[in-house]
Amino acid sequence: MIPLIGIPTFTHEVNGSIRYEGLATYTRAIERAGGAPIFVPLSLGDDALRTIFDRMDGLLFQGGGDVNPTEYGESVEDYCGAIDRACDETELRLLRWSFEMNKPLLAICRGIQVLNVAAGGTLYQDIDAQLPTSIRHPHRPGNSSNFRAHAIDVEPGSRLAHAVGTTRIDVNSRHHQSVKQVAPGFHVTARAPDGVIEAIESTNGHYVLGVQFHPENLIDDDARILQMFKEFIQAVSEQMRSVA
Numbered sequence: 001m002i003p004l005i006g007i008p009t010f011t012h013e014v015n016g017s018i019r020y021e022g023l024a025t026y027t028r029a030i031e032r033a034g035g036a037p038i039f040v041p042l043s044l045g046d047d048a049l050r051t052i053f054d055r056m057d058g059l060l061f062q063g064g065g066d067v068n069p070t071e072y073g074e075s076v077e078d079y080c081g082a083i084d085r086a087c088d089e090t091e092l093r094l095l096r097w098s099f100e101m102n103k104p105l106l107a108i109c110r111g112i113q114v115l116n117v118a119a120g121g122t123l124y125q126d127i128d129a130q131l132p133t134s135i136r137h138p139h140r141p142g143n144s145s146n147f148r149a150h151a152i153d154v155e156p157g158s159r160l161a162h163a164v165g166t167t168r169i170d171v172n173s174r175h176h177q178s179v180k181q182v183a184p185g186f187h188v189t190a191r192a193p194d195g196v197i198e199a200i201e202s203t204n205g206h207y208v209l210g211v212q213f214h215p216e217n218l219i220d221d222d223a224r225i226l227q228m229f230k231e232f233i234q235a236v237s238e239q240m241r242s243v244a
Helices: 024-033 046-055 085-101 110-118 159-164 223-243
Strands: 004-008 010-014 017-021 036-040 058-061 105-108 150-154 168-171 186-191 197-202 208-211
Touching (some): 004 024, 004 046, 010 085, 024 036, 058 085, 085 110, 150 159, 150 197, 159 208, 159 223, 186 208, 208 223
Parallel strands (some): 004 036, 004 058, 058 105
Antiparallel strands (some): 010 017, 150 186, 186 197, 197 208
């Protein structure tokens, strides 16, 4: 059976009308890796959201706006970006339920950030303001989505290293926030040359991987990146068999 992968949406308001949206780059990556992607709406009650959650075999958390700093005990600073409260609330519920059920998770860009917050970690609200560096992490106008902005050093033996088959790889970069205090139960498995955290993984043996770059934009350029999605789907399939 093809694994069903839920992808929480984000809020987009158009002329007073609320839309819940997701990007096709994520659904395409999941399908090419062997999964069946489905977008999850926001602002549902517990019963409806839990019903959807129970039918999903794994979850992917996509990029987007900033996580509300109040969720990790900080005030909202001027350099914090746009906050999507409905997205925060839905994703935090789904993540915490997933931790309880050991549901496989892949979290990308904003995804790694909300993953870390859900597990008890914190974030830099703005790298330039709080963690000065010579590396430009936010998107540069004119650069394509697959532009390789910098290298990352990957921990040998990690899930990410196994997937990409190397401990150093060039990645794209479109973020102004990053993981600060790593949540309990997670460890860092990749960093940029300036020390910015680029990947975290669960220490309990279950498949939970968060990456700060955007692998969904690199699958046509690099088979190693597509393999990351394939190993996620493989982990989901193995989990399905173990509970069948």
